[in-house]
Amino acid sequence: MQARPGALQVGSFRGVPIRVHFTLLLVLPLLAFSFGAAFQQAASAAEVPPETLGGHPLLWGLGVAVGLFVSVLLHEMAHTLYALRHGGEVHGITLMIVGGVSELAETPKRPRDEALMALVGPLTSLGLAVVLGLMTWLMHGLGAFQWQFACFTLAMLNLVLGLFNLLPAFPMDGGRIVRAALTPRLGVVKATRVAAGLGRVFAVLFGVWGVVSFNPFTLVIAFFVLMGAEAESKQVRMRVALERVKVEAMMTPRVVGVDLDLSMLDAQWALRRERVAALPVTNAGRPVGRVTWAAVQALPEPERGGRMVRDAMEDGVVVALHEDGWTALRRMAEARVPLVAVVDEEGLLAGTLDWNDLQRGMNRAEQEAERDGTRAGWQRERPA
Missing domain, CATH: 3.10.580.10 (CBS-domain)
Structure with a gap:
């Protein structure tokens, strides 16, 4: 579809525009501050003495925030590459406050294709986590503490990114996999409704956790997960209805x-x-x-x-x-x-x-579909 409002193009990939949404500029300082506050714990987890890491913790935090969104970009590029290689059309990649989105001209018609396209993103993130984790392990004992810390941190970020996107709920990739699995049995509208419902559940859980932990970023994630689930459900309902009408x-x-x-x-x-x-x-x-x-x-x-x-x-x-x-x-x-x-x-x-x-x-198509469904249900329930 059309480019998202508030997004600035910063490059392209295979002819697909790459855009940065203004909300990304809002979250980078927040991520930098959050990571800077946890700098000592992160260094301890990476088995790196904090005093060997030059630079202010906030600078490391900013670097980690940028690294996260580079990882998100690679994640979205994997989706785009799969779509282009299988005859799809992608209008753009937009990096936003809670990650990225590949703007497809059309969702794959076959559930199997949708599931595979959704899966390549998390697999790319998890693959990066494995490679960076291996590099971290190889650096132990070499004294390259800054590189060891950077690789460890990016490995963890990609691990979290991959696992987060595998959550079985919209708008995450796992939600698309759930829909693809349910579509042959329930149809695309009901399957979307189930995946969107799971998205709402996870949004509530993120929101509760954000309040309990006093973490504003988790609250932001909860809000965007909720909005994404609602938008996906509405779009599919609209598509199915309009495809029926000339x-x-x-x-x-x-x-x-x-x-x-x-x-x-x-x-x-x-x-x-x-x-x-x-x-x-x-x-x-x-x-x-x-x-x-x-x-x-x-x-x-x-x-x-x-x-x-x-x-x-x-x-x-x-x-x-x-x-x-x-x-x-x-x-x-x-x-x-x-x-x-x-x-x-x-x-x-x-x-x-x-x-x-x-x-x-x-509206007419939905009313007709509802009448047809009610009539079919009445005929099934009518005694022989």
Whole structure:
């Protein structure tokens, strides 16, 4: 889907943008302070004399915080690499306050593929933990205390990262594995509901532990786990509902847009008449872009009559009558547009589709599914 708001691109991997969310900047000092406070205990666990480690504990804490998010990046890159090698499309990797997320264009259709793609991330983290742990062991007795401490700390971070992501609850990778295992028997909606429910349970447990231990970072994790579980459940419910409905059944019929050669003043009156924020721009009945109310308002009123629509129009998005609502929603989200033009078999404008149309279509699909389920249940319970 679209890039997350508040994220800044810092690089790319195989053509996939890598972004850092602003919340990461908020948590780095917190992690640095937390680790700095536990510096003595960490050195003792690594079997390293604290006095041999140069630098202030807070600097070590900042280094560990950065190392954690590098580990998270490698974890997400493993997901991305698996998806790309199996024909998937990834729109970006975003590093956030509680880890990272790979933004897939579409969840794998086969449960087995979803489970394997979810599994490669934790396996990468656990593999790094093993390699770094082995390096720590090899350094014992060599006097390379700083390297020994760094390797030990990163090994522990990757161990925790791998095990945390294997928790059987959304939004962790373990939740996706649970859903993949349950989908063949329960269907994707019920399987998602179970995994999201487990996510809520873990969120409560994290929250209680955060309060008891006076750990604000654990409370933050609890909040984001809860939000992630809710978002995943909502998205799957929306996808399943919209996949059942064709665009033709949801669109607002519209065979006339704003012609390419009209003025922006004409576009202004068309937008007012239709009471919409955007309309397709057409050329010989075929959509070639869109004109928005914002573009009209950007022009001083005296200039609108002399400015042509073709000079102010923006790129548009098109869907066909026979495509489903989920496909339309994905295209809208990826292009960040509030409406799409619907075309018939000949490429002529047949209507428009916006979020309100999609919402109504989703509500109808869910009501029909509920009625069908109630009717099926009544037939099963009716005596022979």
